[in-house]
Amino acid sequence: MSLPTLETTPIPGLVVLRLDLREDARGWFKENWQREKMIALGLPDFGPVQNNMSFNAKRGTTRGIHTEPWDKFVSVANGRAFGAWVDMREGESFGAVFTVELDPATAVFVPRGVGNSYQTLEDGVTYSYLVNEHWRPATPYPALDLADATAAIAWPIPLTEAEISDKDRTNPSLADAERMAPKKTLIIGANGQLGRALNAEFPGSDLVDMVTAEGVTVLDLTDTAAVAAWPWHEYALVLNAAAYTAVDTAETIEGRRIAWAANATAPATLARLAAEHHFTLVHYSSEYVFDGTAELHTEDEPLSPLGVYAQTKAAGDIAVGLAPRHYLVRTSWVIGDGKNFVRTMQTLAGNGVSPSVVDDQLGRLTFTTELTRATKHLLDVGAAFGTYNLSNGGKVTSWHEIAAEVYRLSGRSSDDVSPTSTAEYTAGKDMAPRPTNSVLDLAKIEATGFVPEDAFTALARYCTS
Template sequence: MATEFGKPLTRTETTIPGLVVFDLPLHGDSRGWFKENWQHEKMTTAGLEDFGPVQNNISFNDAVGTTRGIHAEPWDKFVSVATGRIFGAWVDLREGDTFGAVFTTELDPSKAIYVPRGVGNSYQTLEPDTAYVYLVNDHWSPTASYSFLNLADETANITWPIPLEQVEISAKDKNHPRLSDVTPIPPKKTLVIGADGQLGRALRAEYGDKASVEYATRDTLDITAPGLGTARRWRDYDIIINAAAYTAVDTAETPEGRTYAWAANVTGLTALASIAAGHGIILVHVSSDYVFDGTKTGEYTEEDPICPLGVYGQTKAAGDAIAQTVPRHYIIRTSWVIGDGNNFISTMARLAEKGIDPKVVNDQVGRLTFTSDIATAIDQLCTSDAPYGIYNVTGAGTPSSWYDIARDVYRLSGHDPERVSAVSTDEYFATSTTAVAPRPRNSALSLAKAQTANVTTPDAHDSLISYLESARGDL
């Protein structure tokens, strides 16, 4: 075997996106050789994302010219050779612009190749007693979607070292379809949980009827119910967006509300995090300014220590800690969320029309965040190379108080803003006969990290104007 000893671990990109060749260090002497066929720390350092292998398979081939493939499975593979040598051919059978792209190379024990889900894999042995080894990150399933391509397909036009009519091929492989008849492997799915809520509806508008996006309501998928781990074939998903949450901040201060808040915001999220971590799924979790006590001077960054005041904030802080245990996670920390339906803006607009002069708190400062902007930011993060972690996402511009915003609503609606009176938070709730949650006085979140990741949001005041214009007559 004319393989090279002592070369460093290196990676080489191919003409097929995600298909990567690795040169493996091979150490040998007169007794033979040794290699680390798969070493997690070194591979991830070399740029191969941890794909979570769960099974190791070996295909042993007696004769030169044994030919197998072309098979595209719905999982990732890390392919190498233990003994012998192969000519490998890979064809992209995924939906997209590179469908049908071909890459070929030889593999001996000093080389390996990472084959992403949906890329067709095939090989021909060039030496006797060749052992073809591959790690996979899912178990075989009869319900999984596979695609196959004929080894002799004219479009792929693979130049096999040994002509196909001279080699051993199974009858099944001989009868696979030509490229024009292949069913492309679709991308992994995105699951939106809580699709009937305000953010869920904004995500529906963002993603529309894309075949790769699935929407789940509490009626179809309750994350607090037993059996969540088997409720889906989770390996078919790449992203879970958790738009489900308990957000009744005042009711959360009651015994019953506390139970519901912890169940939805912590217990259910724990089950989701376990699923995401176990299947290599990106978990998108939406958090809140309520994880802070609001005493800081200036904007809160993603690195500031959390210090929640009430039950709702405590459950969101606990949820953040749980979501961070998932290797691939985005935590969207936001504030003062406005979506369709009943909200602060629609309430102020109705009061203005009814001739009511409200008292509004002027000692809580932050920025409005419209659900459409959160939905767009989530999509931008998930489709970019942004590092996993926490990102503040709110409307941009100068922070305002609720009092300032109420006056803007009155003015923009054609009413006198002087009809709105300022009051402190303590004064506003002084006569309340129901539970009241403590509010952070400062909810302004720094947007610098998100902007560095090319996630930008409109000015909150401009978004308020657009919202009122589009909702005119419906409020």
């Protein structure tokens, strides 16, 4: 079978496919839906879960303009039908109309929010549609009057002669019709420093966390009942900024349980939900999934976590990788709005303290504003799903060099920060192991067109904010 061809239409996302129909004396054969070939043409991998068939006994049977909240792939199994579509989505294309005649060699992909209708041109036409959500009783959706003067659909058979249901005769005009809102964005871990930064980058998102706050709803991803009750089908994008980051406490009995729940179990739950509800999952990980022995950590480096925190993050990475549509953003040395290394150094500088800071752990800072900017970039350019390293750019530094720069920016001498080794700093302390080299290779995300900002440029701005 040869590849079908794809034709765009005035309605964004609605496309016509001309299928390869193989005919002989016995009849015909076609590949009505072939995932690999359709995706190669540019059709979204929309993941159909239900196939519906509608048999129409009489010529002129006309089905109403319905806008169910899911994607459809429509075709006819036999005969001919006149297909009509009206964009019912919020935005500039609202009210756009497209029509085409459907026969066995023609199919149409209908994105969520586009009203779908047809009129049979022969007796005994069977209409087929694949959908990517299971039908739910009493699901509300916009509908449109078949005779709406604004849409002005040129029905081949006058509606006065057509077979139409009583319900479809009472649908509203375009001026009065409901507009379908796009699917939403959900930020998990909205109270944290990354969650707050994501909320600024993705305004209007739904916000959840383990603890309530203004505008934030409580959602525990380890609570089976709460997860089952949440309306996951309403979301196109889920940003998981939740994590347990108490590296040393994770080594304790209680800390271990919490770390595994937050960093491994919850991401595994989200990966399953992403597959089931077709949303894009963005999850944030850490260079701690590596032991720090490599000179430069690439995205495909085998995982080699050291402590419990690191092990739980690695487990979460593996789980998220199973989501069909995912971005796993792996980062290091995160600095944002809240308690962190830079703010601690500023406080010490202001209090006249001269600390010792390790100089044998190497990496680059990552500001939450850079994380959110990179996230928006990956989504906007439609980058290939998968794992991306992300930190600020510039030279590789030690924690000691960063602390010295913070002191300089705070009006203190950089010499007031003395260097020490990790072995000296941790001697006699109950601390989890840490990778000595946290330097991430940024080539993959740079290849998408993203240019990381120099870490010390961002640091100077952060210290004066």
